Amino acid sequence: MRIQLLTLLDRVGFASPPESVALARPSAVRLLASAIISATGLVLLVPNLFPLLSGGGPLSVVLGAVGGVVSLGLVAVGGLLYYSGFSDRNALRIAIWNLLGIVVLGGVMLAHAHAQNRLSGGIAPSMFTVGNLLAIGAAAHVVIGVYDARRVRAEQLARERRRTAVLNRVLRHNLRNEAQVLAGHADIVATVPSEERLKKSADVLKRSAETVGSLADGAKTITRERDRSPEEYRETDPVAVLEGAVAHARDRFPDAAFSVDAPDDIDARVRASDGLRTALDELLENAAEHGDPPVEASVRVLPDAVELSVSDRGDGIPSHERDVVVGEADITQLTHGSGLGLWVAKTVADTHGGEMSFTEHDDATTVTISLPRI
Secondary structure (H helix, E strand, C coil): HHHHHHHHHHCCCCCCCCCCCCCCCCHHHHHHHHHHHHHHHHHHHHCCCHHHHHCCCHHHHHHHHHHHHHHHHHHHHHCCCCCCCCCCCCCCCCHHHHHHHHHHHHHHHHCCCCCCCCHHCCCCCHHHHHHHHHHHHHHHHHHHHHHHHHHHHHHHHHHHHHHHHHHHHHHHHHHHHHHHHHHHHHHHHCCCCCCHHHHHHHHHHHHHHHHHHHHHHHHHHHHHHHHHCHHHHHEEEECHHHHHHHHHHHCCCCCCEEEECCCCCCCCCCCEEEEEEEEEHHHHHHHHHHCEEEEEEEEEEECCCCEEEEEECCCCCHHHHHHCCCCCCCCCCCCCCCCCHHHHHHHHHHHCCCCCEEEEEECCEEEEEEEEEE
């Protein structure tokens, strides 16, 4: 039965693009979108039954039958939408297109009726005409909404494919570099050099091994963030998360100076997973290792968003690495980054429905993750 339903969804255009292989998880938003379309069909079915029940002329009966079938089709479409592969946002987009068809076409018909001075005599005699046209208009707009949602989904998948391709190239370049370092110093060790050179090579080998391990951890984190289920996002106090990340950074980097600037009476919440803490850990680590002190963490509350920022002094993030992360440049063999920390933070911002941005002021570089407020 499930396979037959999936086949039917695909035939009528309600399956997601081929890249999506799993049904989206049903939710309250999807239920609302489905109910709107089904309710539209039920309401418009009533006026289309008038000529069938009252014995109207042949043409009226045919039009009523067509309108009735279309209305019943809207009821069925509502049910199909609930089990479709569309995301909640795209399901709601289809329902809005449905309502838009009713509002636009209904408004036009009412305007014509008013212009012809027919409202004063009541519109009950023309309810069949109104219901018939509205049913067809609503169905047409549902079809438009379906293909609009598919277009949006296709664009999202295209962006995901680009991010995956960039991540693969970053990993390949960095792993290749580290492999060359490991091989080179292994040759040094194999020649039994002096004790001083041996110690130096051992230190390099250790750092390279840690880098490879860090790359593996970063790739695992990015994959986990993209695969999180909606249940893993909970109402979260962003200040508490930032303060916890700073406390952890102080333990890891005792020689670095950290400060936190956050309002004492903040009353803002975001929906976040534990990936938010991971992203902040990465930004603080990056600032402590590659920037100059002090490292300043701050929280700024906007009407519709919460901004979590990490600033440090020094040379800042190389422009080629920053441009690749934000999508303003393609990665090449000569312009790849040295790690995945910024990619982890960018992925977390994207999966939380937010943004990550870079700003430079005087000698300070600031990385900001902006998340929508609840």
